[in-house]
Amino acid sequence: MSTSRHPLRGDVLGEQPEAMAAFWRLYGLLWSHGTVDQSIKEIARLRNARTTDCAYCRNVRFAGARDDGLTEDRVALIEDGYETSTLTERxxxxxxYVDTFLHDPAGLTDTQRAELLEHFTPGQLVELTAGVALFLGFSKIAVALGPPPGMPTLVVPTPDWAPGEAQP
Amino acid sequence: MTDPSSWLPDTAPGATPLERVFGLRPDLYDPFRDFYSLFWTRGLLDPVVLELCRLRVAQLVGNESEQRVRYRPALDAGLDEDQVAALRSWPHAAAFTDAQRAALSFAEQFVIDPHGIDNELRDQVADHFTVPGLVALCEVLALFEGFCRFRTILDVPAPPSVTIVAGPMPDAALT
Structure with a gap:
């Protein structure tokens, strides 16, 4: 690989502090003040991480989802054979839904719509969809700006936000 | 209230289709708008580059709604419809500057396969826009792609024709 003329610092997103603060506000509110279970959002995040192949996103676990019951055994079920796994229908x-969002967002079927509305309110579907949009976009940033090699699985605090709070 | 084009069984009050859908969660919509608008209001990137990238991402994702909107700040900064018309064939079109080409090349790779972004591509962007500009471009591309897909999967309707809006807000499609 060629050497960069513009080497990036480790916390490269800090190059845009105002945007980063705005992102953390949105992301923290979505994760810690939303109405969709954290384990559900974590399943969506990890499914995207697997598809996008983001090393950072694949190896991070948010503590709130772990506390919500998403153990490593259950994380392991978010794979190709998930349909016959012990994951719940929800x-x-x-x-x-995440797979459709990533591969063919215009292809959501009536069956999927009905199924989603059995399990979630319209407001929860907006939250879930906004979450997947952010998971996709920011996992791509992690890939585009160079993920850390060989990163181990790491449990980190769930993003949160409160007025006046500094970003993590 | 039910929006005629959204599959969600109820929607929020609002002037635009996106407001009526995303507005079901004002606790998230408001901070989303604050984040999204920063790229224009704080001048993080040239508005023409932002607009070209937004429209190219919408083409790649196949979202008609985004493609029918033009943000006034980009028009004021020099964007014209000839450039928009040439956008699908930008590698061979004369309508774009080297800086715009660098941004479009990066945007395409970001959407199609970010693993294909290498030092050379990052450097091309940073040469024209600096490293903070490269970071801003990544962040805004993340929003463009993610929320193009959001609009598509939730069936947020498109305006009936190309619509010029005053500001950069994503909810301004029909205002």
Whole structure:
């Protein structure tokens, strides 16, 4: 690989502090003040991480989802054989939704719509969809700006936000 | 209230289709708008570059709604419809500057496969826009792609024709 003329610092997103603060406000509110279970959002985040192949996103676990029951054994089910796994129908519906979002967002079927509305309110679907939009976009940033090699699985605090609070 | 084009069974009050859908969660919509608008209001990137990238991402994702909107700040900064018309064939079109080409090349790779972004591509962008500009471009591309897909999967309707809006807000499609 060629040497960069513009080497990036480790906390490269800090190059845009105002944008980063705005992102953390949105992301923290979505994660810690939303109405969708954290374990559901974590399943969506990890399904995207797997598809986008973001090393950072794949190896991070948010503590709130772990506390919500998403153990490593259950994380391991978010794979190709998920349809026949012991994941709940609600969790499987979310994985199907994320896959559609990533591969063919215009292809959401009437069956999927009905299934999602069985499990979530319209407001929760907006939250879930906004979450997946951010998961996708920011996992791509992590890839585009160079992920850390060989990163181990790491449990970190769930993003949160409160007025006047500094970003993590 | 039910929006005629959204599959969600109820929607929020609002002047635009996106407001009526995303507005179901004002606790998230308001901070989203604050984040999204920063790239224009704080001048993080040239408005023409922002607009070209937004429209190219919308083409790649296949979202008609985004493609029918033009943000006034980009028009004021020099964007014209000839450039927009040439956008699908930008590698061979004479309508774009080297800086715009660098941004469009990066945007395409970001959407199609970010693993294909290498030092050379990052450097091309940073040469024209600096490293903070490269970071801003990454962040705004993340929003463009993610929320193009949001609009598509939730069936947020498109305006009936190309619509010029005053500001950079994503909810301004029909205002």
């Amino acid at each position: 969790e499987k519906a979310v994985i199907r």
